[in-house]
Amino acid sequence: MEIPKVERGISSVDDFKNALQDLEKSVISILPMYNYYSYVIMTTRHVLGPMLMSAHKELFENVLLQKFLDIRRMEIVPSDKRIAIYFHNKNGIADILFKLLWYFSFLRNK
Numbered sequence: 627m628e629i630p631k632v633e634r635g636i637s638s639v640d641d642f643k644n645a646l647q648d649l650e651k652s653v654i655s656i657l658p659m660y661n662y663y664s665y666v667i668m669t670t671r672h673v674l675g676p677m678l679m680s681a682h683k684e685l686f687e688n689v690l691l692q693k694f695l696d697i698r699r700m701e702i703v704p705s706d707k708r709i710a711i712y713f714h715n716k717n718g719i720a721d722i723l724f725k726l727l728w729y730f731s732f733l734r735n736k
Contacts (some may be wrong), residue, residue: 666685667723667727670685673713697714698715699717
């Protein structure tokens with residue numbers, strides 16, 4: 627869905643109201659409950675490796691998705707490679723989108 631553009635000046639209260647409603651629809655469309663990629667970003671913020679593997683196998687198979695999300699792996703128990711926490715790199719694309727999505731979700735549920 628494309629963000630609506632104002633092609634002419636808003637001359638009435640109804641035009642302004644309609645522009646705001648169109649913007650709200652665009653913002654809602656990226657919320658996790660409506661958008662799979664937003665859902666993946668929200669559910670991979672801080673997660674244990676085995677949980678991530680069972681919930682999002684595609685992350686381990688899709689290198690482009692891993693790069694896009696910019697996920698880091700931190701081993702908890704050095705003797706067991708399976709036990710690790712995955713998280714978004716600070717100020718990476720997933721980190722920034724997570725904060726933005728959290729903010730929009732907060733506004734929507736306010």
